[in-house]
Amino acid sequence: MTDREFADFLFPDVKDISYYEEKYAPRNLKEGAIVTRCAxxxxxxxxxxxxxxxxxxxxxxxxxxxxxxxxxxxxDQKREVENGVDGIVKDFMEYGITFDEGYGMGGNxxxxxxxxxxxxxxxxxxxxxxxxxxxxxFCSPEEIDENRKIQEATKERIGYYxxxxxxxxxxxxxxxxxxxxxxxxxxxxxSQGDFNKKHFYHDAIKGDLEYPENDLDHVILKSDGLPTYHxxxxxxxxxxxxxxxxRGDEWVSSLPVHLELFHLLGFETPQYAHIAPLTKxxxxxxxxxxxxxRKDPELAVxxxxxxxxxxxxxxLFLATIANSSxxxxxxxxxxxxxxxxxxxxxxxxxxxxxxxxxxxxxxSKIYFSKLSAKQVYEETLDYTKEYDPSFSKLLEKYKDYxxxxxxxxxxxxRPRKDIGSYKxxxxxxxxxxxxxxxxxxxxxxxVTKDYAKxxxxxxxxxxxxxxxxQETWFSKIKDFASSHGYAxxxxxxxxxxxxxxxxxxxxxxxxxxxxxxxxxxxxxxDILQLLGKERLMQRLNLFLK
RNA sequence: GGCCGGUUGGUGAAGUGGCUUAACACACCGCCCUUUCACGGCGGCAUUCAUGGAUUCGAAUUCCAUACCGGUCACCA
Numbered sequence: 001m002t003d004r005e006f007a008d009f010l011f012p013d014v015k016d017i018s019y020y021e022e023k024y025a026p027r028n029l030k031e032g033a034i035v036t037r038c039a040x041x042x043x044x045x046x047x048x049x050x051x052x053x054x055x056x057x058x059x060x061x062x063x064x065x066x067x068x069x070x071x072x073x074x075x076d077q078k079r080e081v082e083n084g085v086d087g088i089v090k091d092f093m094e095y096g097i098t099f100d101e102g103y104g105m106g107g108n109x110x111x112x113x114x115x116x117x118x119x120x121x122x123x124x125x126x127x128x129x130x131x132x133x134x135x136x137x138f139c140s141p142e143e144i145d146e147n148r149k150i151q152e153a154t155k156e157r158i159g160y161y162x163x164x165x166x167x168x169x170x171x172x173x174x175x176x177x178x179x180x181x182x183x184x185x186x187x188x189x190x191s192q193g194d195f196n197k198k199h200f201y202h203d204a205i206k207g208d209l210e211y212p213e214n215d216l217d218h219v220i221l222k223s224d225g226l227p228t229y230h231x232x233x234x235x236x237x238x239x240x241x242x243x244x245x246x247r248g249d250e251w252v253s254s255l256p257v258h259l260e261l262f263h264l265l266g267f268e269t270p271q272y273a274h275i276a277p278l279t280k281x282x283x284x285x286x287x288x289x290x291x292x293x294r295k296d297p298e299l300a301v302x303x304x305x306x307x308x309x310x311x312x313x314x315x316l317f318l319a320t321i322a323n324s325s326x327x328x329x330x331x332x333x334x335x336x337x338x339x340x341x342x343x344x345x346x347x348x349x350x351x352x353x354x355x356x357x358x359x360x361x362x363x364s365k366i367y368f369s370k371l372s373a374k375q376v377y378e379e380t381l382d383y384t385k386e387y388d389p390s391f392s393k394l395l396e397k398y399k400d401y402x403x404x405x406x407x408x409x410x411x412x413x414r415p416r417k418d419i420g421s422y423k424x425x426x427x428x429x430x431x432x433x434x435x436x437x438x439x440x441x442x443x444x445x446x447v448t449k450d451y452a453k454x455x456x457x458x459x460x461x462x463x464x465x466x467x468x469x470q471e472t473w474f475s476k477i478k479d480f481a482s483s484h485g486y487a488x489x490x491x492x493x494x495x496x497x498x499x500x501x502x503x504x505x506x507x508x509x510x511x512x513x514x515x516x517x518x519x520x521x522x523x524x525x526d527i528l529q530l531l532g533k534e535r536l537m538q539r540l541n542l543f544l545k
Numbered sequence: 546g547g548c549c550g551g552u553u554g555g556u557g558a559a560g561u562g563g564c565u566u567a568a569c570a571c572a573c574c575g576c577c578c579u580u581u582c583a584c585g586g587c588g589g590c591a592u593u594c595a596u597g598g599a600u601u602c603g604a605a606u607u608c609c610a611u612a613c614c615g616g617u618c619a620c621c622a
Contacts, residue, residue: 041622076621141620148619157547158618186620195548207561211549222620229622253549253617276551277616288614320570324558328569349558351551352615359557362571369584414584478580490580508581524581 001172007130009176010187014122024109024239033066035243038092038099039233042074042084046091047299048291048355049248049278054097055318056275057246059343061100066243070102071112071236075226091301095311109240114232121227124235124265125187125220133192133264134220136175136185137167159216161191168217187221189231193260201255204244204273204345214256230254234261242270249274273345278321279352291355298357308383308422313364320363321355323347334370365417373407376419383422391426394433405432405530408522416522431516432527434535443517444543451510452501453544455484459511460540466533470525481507514543 001009027035036057040050061068070092072085089104101107111117128134137160144160151158167175168190179185193213201209220231227235237245252274262269277290280298291299298304304314319338320327326341333340368376377395384392395402406425409416418428430436437443463480465473478488486507487493487500512524515536521527528536 039622043622073622079621137620144619152546155546206550209549216618219620224620226620228620232622248616249550250616251622255549279615281556290615321557324569328559331570347559354557356557356571359571409583412584416583418583474581488580504580505582512582518582520582522582527582 001176003132003172004130006172006176007126010129010136010179011122011126014119014126017123017127020120020123020239024241027067027241029067030065032064033243034060034064035067035069035241036061036246037069037071037102037237037240037242038097039071039073039247040088041076042072042080042088044081044084044087046088046095046301047293048301049299051091051095051097051301051314052278052318052322052353053246053248053275054092054095055315056273056322056343056348058097059322059339060244060246060345062339063342067100068097069107069109069112069240070099070105071240072103072114073229073232074113074115075222075229075232077115077224077226095301096315114236115226117232117236118225120239121221121232121235122225125227125231128189128220128264129187131264133190134187135168135170135190136179137165137188137217137219138170138175138178138183138185139167157195160188161195161215161217165217184223186219186223188217189220189257189261189264191215191217191260192264193256199256199259201259201272203252204271205276205348206249206252206274206350207346209252209255211256214260216257218257220261230257230261234258234265234267237270238262238265238267244271244273246273246275249276273348276349276352278355280355288352288354290352298355306387308380308387308424309360309364309420310367310379310422313360313367313420316367317360317363319343320359321349321353324349361420364420368419369410369415369417373403373410376406376425377403380422380425384426388423388426394435398433401432401530405429405522408526418520418522431518432530437539444513447513447517449513451513453510455501455507456510456514457540457544458484459507460537464533464536466529473525473528477507477511478504514540 029035038050038054038057040046046054058068060066070089072088074080074085085103092098099105101109101112103110103112125134139160147160147164148158150156151164165188167188170178175185191214193215195212195215197213199211199213201211203209218230219228221227233245236242255272258272259269278299279288279290280296282289293299301314316330316338319330319341323341323343325347326338326343329341330336330338371379377399381392381395384395419425426436431443459477459480463476465476468476481504482488485501487503490503493500493503508524509519511528512521513519515521515524515527515531531539
């Protein structure tokens with residue numbers, strides 16, 4: 001029996017691969033255009049790792065005038081979640097990752113759902129069989145497991161290869177007989193590799209990689225007739241004319257099989273770009289490890305949604321970890337978007353990228369500082385409607401007041417950076433709302449410093465005039481402070497600190513604490529104006545108690 | 546255990562043989578500015594690049610060992 005006949009026996013009703021090769025003609029794109037994809041499993045949501053991958057894929061495709069498409073890898077039916085795809089598309093869209101083609105949006109290289117591509121995979125398996133590069137395997141999972149245990153005990157390399165790959169040596173006639181008998185089987189690659197031979201591959205991100213040739217007879221078609229990831233990847237990315245496979249670096253170890261698969265199938269290999277994993281410092285061990293779905297809530301994108309970190313801030317953060325030179329560029333191109341930056345593979349981190357929440361916060365503050373007060377107001381309102389309804393009512397009630405508050409020191413060249421999330425609006429400015437201020441038994445409970453309250457009282461009774469402009473207001477403070485024993489001159493104070501009650505700044509701090517309960521707040525003058533004399537007097541009385 | 550990677554200040558990281566007495570950012574500290582808070586500016590913060598050897602006139606950068614950390618070894622992707 002020839003290989004050809006064997007292939008026909010195994011896959012009688014399957015098209016010749018030339019049909020597919022013609023059907024999915026090469027893309028007509030300009031030189032250097034990157035065609036890449038996001039290829040998630042339909043698990044219902046996108047985690048930060050896929051988002052990061054999607055971010056890079058999108059940037060690379062966009063900035064080269066290429067194509068980004070969405071392929072759903074649903075060949076594992078056990079893992080499938082109902083409506084899992086919708087959630088994924090929604091998450092990607094929310095973070096600005098939009099596709100040129102793919103599942104749910106059409107395109108000339110579909111279907112983009114792997115479970116609908118069964119016939120295609122079979123055609124290519126048949127091709128492999130006809131070349132003598134694939135064979136049916138009748139080993140049961142139990143037998144494989146048994147072998148594995150022996151391999152572990154004797155410290156041999158684990159896997160289906162060499163003398164362990166018993167079905168590889170079955171004659172075609174024997175195989176035909178067993179199939180006719182109804183024995184269940186799967187299809188395996190007949191590897192041509194030699195484990196002792198070294199190969200080199202230049203990864204776009206990781207650089208030169210040295211690895212042994214693959215000699216494992218990997219499963220390519222499972223018992224349910226669907227392909228494994230390895231095989232589907234080779235066929236799909238060939239047919240869809242992917243130029244760059246951008247994926248997480250947990251795939252690096254599969255590179256040898258993938259390269260062999262492409263080679264035996266006669267496909268041109270795409271350029272691989274393996275992204276370093278997102279990592280964090282483990283709280284228990286102190287070691288840096290990959291972010292884990294089970295242990296780390298911050299891996300889910302919903303975490304950021306809930307924490308009130310805007311999409312734009314997350315993207316900015318992803319940009320800073322994707323290319324370390326981005327941050328500096330962004331500092332010098334304040335008016336530009338991260339999308340204007342040209343990312344390059346060779347500047348991407350190799351080892352691991354620490355997903356540092358503190359850094360995210362600082363990036364987010366920069367992001368917020370560029371928004372208008374109205375934008376901050378509206379987005380915060382949307383957020384609080386979902387996560388803090390009672391505060392959202394206050395925001396609605398005091399709309400103009402809140403916008404004025406948010407606008408303090410905002411529309412200037414270098415705005416304040418005190419808000420890093422929608423939650424911070426309440427956290428930073430709660431004292432500006434009487435409803436929140438008055439619901440506390442003692443708003444000043446955290447004030448520990450002993451202030452000269454009689455000076456404060458005198459100031460508000462005799463000097464403070466809310467009609468003063470900022471300049472007048474401040475010069476009056478200086479005069480008052482000076483005549484009540486505060487230093488107006490820093491040098492003098494430094495020379496003789498004990499002969500003064502404090503400095504003007506200490507006096508200001510006292511006013512600030514009285515008005516806001518805090519030592520840090522936006523420009524004091526604006527805060528006092530917004531609060532108004534009546535409320536200030538109320539707070540003063542409370543403070544003096 | 547096999548295979549493949551990684552290891553640069555408190556933190557993230559630039560840097561691939563001489564321009565490095567190691568960039569930049571975050572954090573921290575000090576000073577300065579607007580005599581308020583912030584924003585901002587300036588300065589400090591690794592004589593040293595996991596450890597030990599080797600190559601070289603010269604190494605964070607090349608090579609070899611060791612240690613530690615990570616990834617991966619499925620009919621999951």
